[in-house]
Amino acid sequence: MTDLKPGSVVFENVRKDFGTFTAIPDLSITIEPGTLVTLLGPSGCGKTTTLRMLAGLEHPSAGRILIGGRDVTMVPAHERDVSMVFQSYALFPHMNALDNVAYGLESSGYNKREARERAEEGLAQVGLAGMGHRLPAELSGGQQQRVAVARALVLNPQVLLLDEPLSNLDARLRRRVRTEIRELQQRLGFTAVYVTHDQDEALAVSDRIVVMKDGKIAQEGAPRELYEEPVSEFIADFMGEANVVTCEVVGREGDETLIDVGGLQHRLRARQTANGKAKLAVRPGSVVLNPEGASGLGGEILTAAYLGDHVEYEIETQVGNFFVIDHSVERSFAPHTAVSLGFRNRGLALIEA
Incomplete structure (x- = not known):
């Protein structure tokens, strides 16, 4: 994972309609390479729809999306150079940790030996060296989460997408794993877009936070700025x-x-x-x-x-x-x-x- 190439993300006046309902009326965001930006907001605010458009799982009704300067607005998901860590981890239960991480590499054309070498390096990067032989059921929730992160990062994406990645963990483990994710992002320098509804989680991991409400940006800025300088009653109450x-x-x-x-x-x-x-x-x-x-x-x-x-x-x-x-x-x-x-x-x- 030493050849990670962090990319920028730009949303230019993006709109998303579902039939007659407009989920995202007009969204413009710029995310600098090598930063972790959190999309934060209550259920129905548009954060997950925004992430899905970035992943290529939904396409905008208007506007443009750029990754690393390349217009990917209508590019299929598998050609976008992004990887996603899902809420459910989506690990194959019959494969050990090493095979789970190597699977995407082999599907991308790496031979078995090179895929396993890169997978071992990926597990070491997330603190799981020597644990590749374990099945997901033999790993803790936090360890499973790190396997999912390693599987995404070994593909060297320009952007890592994390969709509510800690929601399946108990409160104490969430605190520890969010610290691990932040330390890993800072150490490796990848670009990450992180979706959560948890304010403490957003404050702990983010370079910048984009708070959304009704498909619009209610306020964006550094964690300290949003907490100490809210511009509205909604932000003041939502950010603590x-x-x-x-x-x-x-x-x-x-x-x-x-x-x-x-x-x-x-x-x-x-x-x-x-x-x-x-x-x-x-x-x-x-x-x-x-x-x-x-x-x-x-x-x-x-x-x-x-x-x-x-x-x-x-x-x-x-x-x-x-x-x-x-x-x-x-x-x-x-x-x-x-x-x-x-x-x-x-x-x-x-x-x-």
């Missing part, structure tokens, strides 16, 4: 929980915006915003709780739940209810207790009203 409340923009000082939230004034970095009513997204961990009487936004504890390393609160205030995650477990507030809320410097964003 957020409390969305009304505030007042009262002025600017340099690159900071001064806001008023129920009498509590706070400065934050924000895009240019006119004075007046606005919406503020506040992450649950960005609220600071103090006893009643401290300066801040007054509130009352509605519920409190101790979860080991943090306490979760629902708090009623004059601007709306807040869901708060407080890691100060040595101090907790009981329901019906009056408290004062303040904000940390990070985890707040002005969003579209």
Whole structure:
């Protein structure tokens, strides 16, 4: 797998219709070679349809798709120089790991000896050296996933496509395997397009995230940008929980915006915003709780739940209810207790009203 040749991906004004239903109205995306870009969104947002068009399993109704600068809009799937890792892994149960990886190579014209050599190299690249003799049933879910990745990569595709690749794994194994996929992508430098509905997964593996809604791009950017600078209530809530409340923009000082939230004034970095009513997204961990009487936004504890390393609160205030995650477990507030809320410097964003 030393001769991987990462390619770029470009969608130019792509539309996809299914009869009278338009799943993708007008999509334009550019993916740089050697990067991992995640298509993220709820069910029905168009991410899987986008991946299938890139794979050649669906063809656009309009627009162009380019891979490595080559127009592949109407090129059959087997001529596109892409490989896909499926949600189900799709390993042959009667073949051992080595034969599973070698199968595609032999089908592509490699002789048996060369195919097996390349397959052994592929298994070593994903940390499975010496395990080629095992059948899929003798491998863990994470190991099966790595066999599927090796089988795709030994074909030296310009682009690797991953369709919900961790959905069959339990939560603990998902965390480990997503780290392995990210480390492998960075080490080998292949281009990858990754589809998931899991926000944590997207944040952990991606160079860039494209969040989709109703077949359109709701926002795209680096993981930190999407989490810390959401442009809409949908993004703020989808990329981790957020409390969305009304505030007042009262002025600017340099690159900071001064806001008023129920009498509590706070400065934050924000895009240019006119004075007046606005919406503020506040992450649950960005609220600071103090006893009643401290300066801040007054509130009352509605519920409190101790979860080991943090306490979760629902708090009623004059601007709306807040869901708060407080890691100060040595101090907790009981329901019906009056408290004062303040904000940390990070985890707040002005969003579209």
